[in-house]
Amino acid sequence: MRLEALGFREVYDYAAGKVDWAAMALPVEGKAAERRRAGDVARKGVPTCRLDEAVGDVRSRVEAAGWNLCMVTDDSGVVLGRLRQRVLNGNPDDIVEQVMEEGPTTTRPSTELDYIIPRIQKRKVGTIVVTKLNGQLVGILYRSDGEREMADSGGNS
Amino acid sequence: MVTQIHRDEVRKMADHGAQIVEVLPEAEYEDEHLPGAINLPLKKLNAETAAILDRERPVVVYCNDGL
Numbered sequence: 001m002r003l004e005a006l007g008f009r010e011v012y013d014y015a016a017g018k019v020d021w022a023a024m025a026l027p028v029e030g031k032a033a034e035r036r037r038a039g040d041v042a043r044k045g046v047p048t049c050r051l052d053e054a055v056g057d058v059r060s061r062v063e064a065a066g067w068n069l070c071m072v073t074d075d076s077g078v079v080l081g082r083l084r085q086r087v088l089n090g091n092p093d094d095i096v097e098q099v100m101e102e103g104p105t106t107t108r109p110s111t112e113l114d115y116i117i118p119r120i121q122k123r124k125v126g127t128i129v130v131t132k133l134n135g136q137l138v139g140i141l142y143r144s145d146g147e148r149e150m151a152d153s154g155g156n157s
Numbered sequence: 158m159v160t161q162i163h164r165d166e167v168r169k170m171a172d173h174g175a176q177i178v179e180v181l182p183e184a185e186y187e188d189e190h191l192p193g194a195i196n197l198p199l200k201k202l203n204a205e206t207a208a209i210l211d212r213e214r215p216v217v218v219y220c221n222d223g224l
Contacts (some may be wrong), residue, residue, distance in 0.1 A: 001198075003216055004215065006207050010215035012162045012170070018179070019222040020164055021191055147223035 022110035023133040036149050038116055039109025042130040042139030048073045049096055051080065056092025058083065070138055071129065072100050078135040079106065106131045109138050117146040167191075167217055175215040191219070 003011045014020075022028055025039045047070045049058040062070045062083075070088065072081040081100035088098065106129045107116050120128050120143050130138040162170070171177055177194040179186050186196035197206055199220075210216060 002189060002202050002211075003207060003218065006204055007201050008207075008212055008216055009212070011159050012166075012175075012215060012217045013159045014217055015163065016164065017219045017222040018191060020188070021167075021219075024164060026164070026168075027192055028189050030182075030187055030189040038204045066217035080193045 005063075020133060023108040024131055025109040025138060029155070036106050036113045036153065037109060038111045038113065038128075038130045038146075039138055040139045041113065041145050041149050042109070042141040043145070044139040046071050046137065046140050048077075049083070049138065050074075051095075051097040051100075053096050054092060055083070055088060055090060055096060055099060056096045058096060059088045059092065062088055069127075071140075072096055073137055077137050079104070079129060079131050079137050081128065104129050106135075107141070108133060113146050113150055116141070117143065117150060120146075167219075170215055170217055175217050176210055178210070178216055178218045179220070180218050181220050185221075194208065194219075 012144075018028070045066050046064070047062045047065045049061070049072055051072060055134050057071055062068070067136040068085040068088070071079055072083065073079055079103045082104045083096065083100055087099050109130055109132065116128065126143050128141050130141050132138060167177070171193065174205070177191050178191050178197050179194045180197060180199040180202065182198050182200070183196055186194070195209065
């Protein structure tokens with residue numbers, strides 16, 4: 001490290017760098033801070049449940065919260081799976097772990113809308129799960145929300 | 158030997174007065190950098206440019222992702 005050679009005694013290396021920083025939804029400065037990202041637009045407050053819950057109990061909670069899906073998380077908020085409406089409307093005695101969709105596709109909060117929205121348009125999906133680098137849930141990015149944001153900013157999100 | 162640190166340590170050290178230095182080129186720094194970071198591009202790093210840093214305070218350097 002050149003700084004040590006120049007006489008600096010305490011030099012540390014944040015090797016994971018700013019990619020790691022931004023992927024944890026930590027604040028940044030500079031021109032990029034003005035661009036809209038998945039974490040800015042994702043809907044927060046997504047209902048969550050645990051692996052061992054009964055679907056019927058989860059459904060009541062999801063409906064009360066005004067959502068039509070639920071994310072399955074562990075005690076740290078790390079995403080394990082997803083319950084879509086079809087499953088939520090199924091057998092109320094089913095256990096979440098047995099019927100959940102495992103490992104849903106995710107994106108990081110730092111992903112720019114200009115990048116992610118065309119990709120989910122191409123895949124014809126309506127939502128994508130937004131998680132931090134360590135897998136913790138941030139929210140759900142709706143394609144329609146992202147498209148609206150991009151249109152409002154003239155395509156320069 | 159330079160010590161590698163995790164983001165949580167970066168935050169703590171920044172709160173305690175460490176100098177955060179991005180060693181990427183100026184354009185990349187201007188696009189995005191950690192809060193309060195100083196830009197000292199590696200290619201321009203020498204005794205003269207490093208003079209803006211305080212030798213008595215810890216320095217944390219970073220680039221994109223270490224690759």
